[in-house]
Amino acid sequence: MGAAGSPRPESGIELWAWMFMRVSGVVLLFLALGHLLIMHLINNVDHIDFQFVAQRYATPFWRTYDLVMLWLALIHGTNGVRMVLVDYISPRGWRAASLASLYVVSFILLTLGSLAILTFQPPLMGP
Amino acid sequence: MQVTLKIQRYNPEKDKAPWWGEYKIEAEPTDRLLDALNYVKWHLDGTLTYRRSCAHGICGSDAMQINGANRLACKVLLRNLGQVITVEPLRGYKVIKDLLVDMDAFLARYRSMKPFLITHSPQPEKERLQSPEDRERFDDTTKCILCGCCTSGCPSFWANGEYVGPAAIVNAHRFLFDSRDEGTVERIELLNTVDGVWRCRTIFNCVEACPREINVTRAIGEVKKAILMQKV
Ligand code: FES
Numbered sequence: 001m002g003a004a005g006s007p008r009p010e011s012g013i014e015l016w017a018w019m020f021m022r023v024s025g026v027v028l029l030f031l032a033l034g035h036l037l038i039m040h041l042i043n044n045v046d047h048i049d050f051q052f053v054a055q056r057y058a059t060p061f062w063r064t065y066d067l068v069m070l071w072l073a074l075i076h077g078t079n080g081v082r083m084v085l086v087d088y089i090s091p092r093g094w095r096a097a098s099l100a101s102l103y104v105v106s107f108i109l110l111t112l113g114s115l116a117i118l119t120f121q122p123p124l125m126g127p
Numbered sequence: 128m129q130v131t132l133k134i135q136r137y138n139p140e141k142d143k144a145p146w147w148g149e150y151k152i153e154a155e156p157t158d159r160l161l162d163a164l165n166y167v168k169w170h171l172d173g174t175l176t177y178r179r180s181c182a183h184g185i186c187g188s189d190a191m192q193i194n195g196a197n198r199l200a201c202k203v204l205l206r207n208l209g210q211v212i213t214v215e216p217l218r219g220y221k222v223i224k225d226l227l228v229d230m231d232a233f234l235a236r237y238r239s240m241k242p243f244l245i246t247h248s249p250q251p252e253k254e255r256l257q258s259p260e261d262r263e264r265f266d267d268t269t270k271c272i273l274c275g276c277c278t279s280g281c282p283s284f285w286a287n288g289e290y291v292g293p294a295a296i297v298n299a300h301r302f303l304f305d306s307r308d309e310g311t312v313e314r315i316e317l318l319n320t321v322d323g324v325w326r327c328r329t330i331f332n333c334v335e336a337c338p339r340e341i342n343v344t345r346a347i348g349e350v351k352k353a354i355l356m357q358k359v
Binding site: 012014015017018019083086087088090 | 283286287289319320321325326328351354355358
């Protein structure tokens with residue numbers, strides 16, 4: 001235990017993290033359910049192939065849908081793991097190291113995912 | 128009725144590790160656990176150490192783990208506890224001896240929340256008046272007796288002792304929502320930190336533990352919302 005009774009002032013990021021978790025949670029509920037409905041219930045997974053994706057990504061709507069879902073879900077998850085790490089890892093060095101690796105992994109995933117969604121070029125539909 | 132008390136004993140000056148003391152006693156079903164502890168101390172083993180004062184659930188001295196739950200020994204009856212009763216000190220605080228724990232850090236966190244009326248406006252001629260509705264607003268959190276049951280039952284506190292803990296937040300709530308108090312900004316500054324209100328993960332153990340039936344998690348939630356309203 002550190003200096004008892006003197007919580008150190010922080011930048012207030014925790015407030016926004018808390019708010020983000022709630023808002024993204026609600027939005028994700030609809031996005032993820034919609035995703036589940038379209039990709040797993042209406043369309044059988046066997047039918048989801050390159051053609052299917054190409055067709056979907058021909059319009060910006062589904063790209064935006066997937067991009068929003070990717071960002072919200074990934075940041076929501078990263079923040080959740082961050083809270084677990086901050087809760088359970090007290091030694092400064094270990095905490096910093098674990099947080100740093102978490103951020104690196106999330107950043108890579110976010111970049112790869114965004115690249116895939118944004119740069120995918122659907123070839124012109126064949127006959 | 129006959130009951131067996133299994134009490135966790137520990138004297139740091141003598142014992143390497145805590146051990147279980149077993150005491151078989153004859154008692155009435157309507158006796159409180161505190162009566163049973165008194166019996167052990169007065170007739171069987173005078174070295175048993177615990178804290179108690181009012182014996183009527185109002186001073187908050189005798190909080191301990193009773194059959195694994197944080198309770199006041201003076202508020203539970205033996206008939207609700209079964210034949211074999213385990214009694215342990217509160218979790219998360221340093222054990223001084225047997226059931227007696229060190230509450231210094233806990234009380235320091237309570238004091239850090241400035242649990243007193245803060246005013247900046249000029250003093251009125253008479254008292255600062257308050258309507259019954261305004262008084263009602265924070266009635267629940269005035270009931271806290273600082274026994275430590277909630278904070279000691281909080282997994283966030285077990286994981287990280289830097290957390291101010293539910294009891295401190297409850298007492299901040301008591302003044303934050305008092306219409307006469309003008310210390311909102313200072314208190315929100317103290318609470319809007321990682322180790323302040325944001326370490327609460329809404330686990331509800333505090334509600335389960337509170338012997339005064341304060342809705343602790345709701346109070347913490349209201350403080351979170353108050354901070355949000357203040358900052359946006
Ligand atoms: S002895 Fe005072 S609360 Fe139990």
